[in-house]
Each structure stands twice: as C-alpha cells, then as structure tokens.
Amino acid sequence: MAVFKKGINGAFSGTIGNTVGSSWRHITYMRSLPKPSRKPATPAQLAQRAKFALAVSFLQPMKWILNLGFNDKQRGNNTGYNRGLQLFITQAIIGDYPDYEIDFEKVAVSQGNMDKLVGLTLASETPNTLSLSWMDLSEEPVDPDEVKGSYFDDQVFVLLYNRTEQLFTTNRTAVRQDEALQLELPAIFAGHEFYVWAFARHREGGRQSISQYAGTVVLAGTEEPAEEPEP
Structure with missing residues (x-):
C-alpha cells in the first residue's frame, strides 16, 4: 500500500x-487488489478467521464506546475500536477451534491511567433496576494545572450486555462523586442476565481509567402475589 x-x-x-x-x-x-489464492486455508488461518469473526460480531455494536474508552485521539491512525479488537482477540477468546467462547471477565472496553472505581459492586434488588455503587476517593487539586488520577466530576460510563437478546445498553449519567447509579430497564428484560462493565472518564475527555468487569446480574422482576388457597 x-x-x-x-x-x-x-x-x-x-x-x-x-x-x-x-x-x-x-x-x-x-x-x-489481492490476488485470489487457490490454496486451502491452513488450520491456523481458519482458527484466526474464526476468532476475528467472533470479535467483530461482538464488538461492532459498541464501536463508539471503544473509540472513547481507548482514547482514539492519542492512537494516531490506529482507532480505539481497532485497539479493542486486538485485545479482545488476544485475551478474551477461550476454547479450541471451532468452539470458541468469550471470556467476559477479560473483555476490555477502555484503557488508561486514571484511577479505577474503588469498591465497584453490582446488584438488582428493586424490580427492573440494576444498581452499581463505588467509593469516591478523589481530591480536587489546589493547583488547577496539577494532574490527578481522579476527579470528583469524572464521568462514569456503564456498559450492559444482554446475552439473551444480544443487546448493548450504555449509560453515562453519573459522576464519580455520586458513588451510585440506578439503571431502570424495560420490564420485558426481567429475569435476563446482564454482563456489566464500567470505567471513569475525565470531565474534559482525553483520559480515562481501565475498564472494570462488574460481573453478571439477573434483572429482578415484580413478584406476582401468591394465589390464596380455595376454602
């Protein structure tokens, strides 16, 4: 080229x-233009193609958040999405060809040198609601030019993945000092399992923390009243 x-x-x-x-x-x-090859693909080539196909199918819907999470502006001609794709292929795919699976705990949606969310927890106790909580240990610098690892108003990005429906949902309404976030989801998702990641991003952009896998949670639903026994 x-x-x-x-x-x-x-x-x-x-x-x-x-x-x-x-x-x-x-x-x-x-x-x-590439010259067509009549040689059959080697086992290694088939395995790599399968990994690439799995990575693209999973990451494509969240391309925009990868470009944010991997700080696209500082990557030159290598996009944040491409960085996320490379990491996914090398560390988040497990198993043997052709039965590859995703190791969700190893999926990375951001990289950076800002402080992670301390004590990140995930739960669903209220119907149709996912709850995340963390601790805010940030301190506002006395000198405005001082670079800190965290600020009270860092944006908190949350990524949800509904494996049943193969749907992604993102939220960035909270900041670090909130120490909690409640996400209300449609009632039709009650009983569905969600995979959740989170990371913090500087108030002015350009810097972020490495993403954290918060775990999985089943969305709580509304309990139907028990039927009274017939007299």
Whole structure:
C-alpha cells in the first residue's frame, strides 16, 4: 500500500484496473487488489478467521464506546475500536477451534491511567433496576494545572450486555462523586442476565481509567402475589 499525496489529477477513489484508491482518517492511499489464492486455508488461518469473526460480531455494536474508552485521539491512525479488537482477540477468546467462547471477565472496553472505581459492586434488588455503587476517593487539586488520577466530576460510563437478546445498553449519567447509579430497564428484560462493565472518564475527555468487569446480574422482576388457597 502507498500513501497518495499529490498526483497530476489529485487523489481518486474507486478501482482502476487492479488498483484501488481510497481514503481513511484523512489519509489518501492506493493499493493493489489481492490476488485470489487457490490454496486451502491452513488450520491456523481458519482458527484466526474464526476468532476475528467472533470479535467483530461482538464488538461492532459498541464501536463508539471503544473509540472513547481507548482514547482514539492519542492512537494516531490506529482507532480505539481497532485497539479493542486486538485485545479482545488476544485475551478474551477461550476454547479450541471451532468452539470458541468469550471470556467476559477479560473483555476490555477502555484503557488508561486514571484511577479505577474503588469498591465497584453490582446488584438488582428493586424490580427492573440494576444498581452499581463505588467509593469516591478523589481530591480536587489546589493547583488547577496539577494532574490527578481522579476527579470528583469524572464521568462514569456503564456498559450492559444482554446475552439473551444480544443487546448493548450504555449509560453515562453519573459522576464519580455520586458513588451510585440506578439503571431502570424495560420490564420485558426481567429475569435476563446482564454482563456489566464500567470505567471513569475525565470531565474534559482525553483520559480515562481501565475498564472494570462488574460481573453478571439477573434483572429482578415484580413478584406476582401468591394465589390464596380455595376454602
């Protein structure tokens, strides 16, 4: 692949012969079309393709949060989504080909050097509600230019995954000093198991903590009154 800066007629997009012109993240480039291979894929290639397919199918719906969580601005031409994809393939896939599974505890949705949420807990005791709690140990710096590991008004991002429906839900209404977050979900999800991750992000963006796997929880539902025995 070659980076295309300036030509006689400028950059182009599309296919000319066996050459493809395109742009990505404000970089214009040209590459040749791949030659079709008649060789059968090796077991290692099949295994890698299966891992890649599993990673893309799981991560694609939360692409935007990966670009935030992996601090896309400081990654140059490597997007946050791509960083998350690489980590997912190397550390969050378990099992043997073709029976790969996801190790949800190893899934990372952010990386950074800010302080994690201390004492993060997860529960569902009120009908249709998930509850998260943590401790706020942040201290506002005396010098506004002093860099701290946490601030009282850091945004708290929460990611929920409903495995039954294969749905993702995100929330960022809480800040670090709140020390708790209540998430009300539709009643149709009562009894469903949710996988939950959380991380803190600086009030002005650009910095965040490494994500934490809060665990799994079954969404509580409304208990129906017991039937009275017939006289």
